[in-house]
Amino acid sequence: MQYGPAVRRRKLGAELRDLRTGAGLTSTQAARLVDWHQSKVSRIETGASGVKPADVRVLLDAYGIDDSELRELLLALAGSEDGGGRHNWWHAYRGVLPPTYRDFISLESQASGMRTLETSVVPGLLQIPEYARAVTRAAVEGLEDDKLDALVEVRLARQDVLRADPPMELSAVLDEAVLRREVGGPEVMARQLRRLAEAAALPQVRLQVLPFTAGAHIGITGPYVIFSFRSTSDLDVVVLDHLTSSLYLERKEDLKAYVEAFDTLQIHALSPEESLDYIAGLAESADGA
Known part of the structure; x- marks a missing residue:
């Protein structure tokens, strides 16, 4: 570790x-x-x-x-x-980004696949600007506007991995709480839900919702990310995000445990098709509110 x-x-x-x-x-x-x-x-x-x-x-x-x-x-x-x-564009933000975040972005930029469990917020790669701003402001209190703007720019620039050639393959399991929490207010959340519905229809993105009715599950201990690399699985790594840092797990037994946990979560979650319908339904309800 x-x-x-x-x-x-x-x-x-x-x-x-x-x-x-x-x-x-x-x-x-x-x-x-x-x-x-x-x-x-x-x-x-x-x-x-x-x-x-x-x-x-x-x-x-x-x-x-x-x-x-x-x-x-x-x-x-x-x-x-x-x-x-590909230039390491995040170097331009060295004065704003902590070293652990820069390293995370570096791995993300080279990964061919990303599996992520999210229990509180929408994955960064799928956030709209207003949502990203609200999340960043809440996570880092007292942040000056220029630094807040820079961090939001970084969050949005990271999303280019989904538009690369070839694009990163993203598999995300979202706890229902992610969809129910009104980050940024009702209007922002409605737009964010529509963005999720659009993303769920992309061939390189697999979104699944873990409903409240699933009860206690193996992911309740917290969110995590698994990066995988096309050339060699020996470089695969699990990332656990904490308030002030990120922790990286590289041992094969750790990777195996988290991959198996993710597979289990996918089994208990709604199917991608059901999840898309569910997210679209929530977005429609939010629009009509």
Whole structure:
């Protein structure tokens, strides 16, 4: 159980170690091949130290890795700003975003899939501006208007992952409380519900509502996110969001437990079709109120 940067170093190091062994090289042989000291290879592979994108390129070239998607992902984990030609736009907000949030956005920008359980608010990737503003203002008291504007901009910019080519695949289970809580007031909530209904119809989005009638369920302990990556499942990670930080779970047993919990929640939730009808019905009722 660690914080984001440490998880990324360890996962990147473990993947590079697997690629090295797959190439039939010992760490000593790899070090000689790239004219490094063996201890540098060891530190990188154990996550004991950070690694520059240029060094990752050197290792990937030495191991004969031509998979462009895998290279892009590993370079992104190393902090590259040119992976896939996509600039790390969130760097412009370094003065506003906590490091853990920046790391979350970095993982989100590279993930091929996201599974999320939400128990209180609409997922950030599906929030309308007014809803995002109300949530941010409530979460961070006394925030100056310019910083509030910046955080809302970031929330909306994150949504580009759903419009990328290929787009991220989003699976979300929403507790009914998410739909019933009037964040921002009735008019804002009505528009937010319509946005959810529109999103639920997208092929890359799967929304399911967990109704109150489901009673106590495995997700009542709190929301979480599971990021998955197309090139390798070894980089998958669970993120637990807290008031002042995010916690990252990387152990295989943790991932297995949270994936199984999410599968169980999907079983007990309304089907995507039923959920779409339910959300659309709530939006229609809100419009007529």
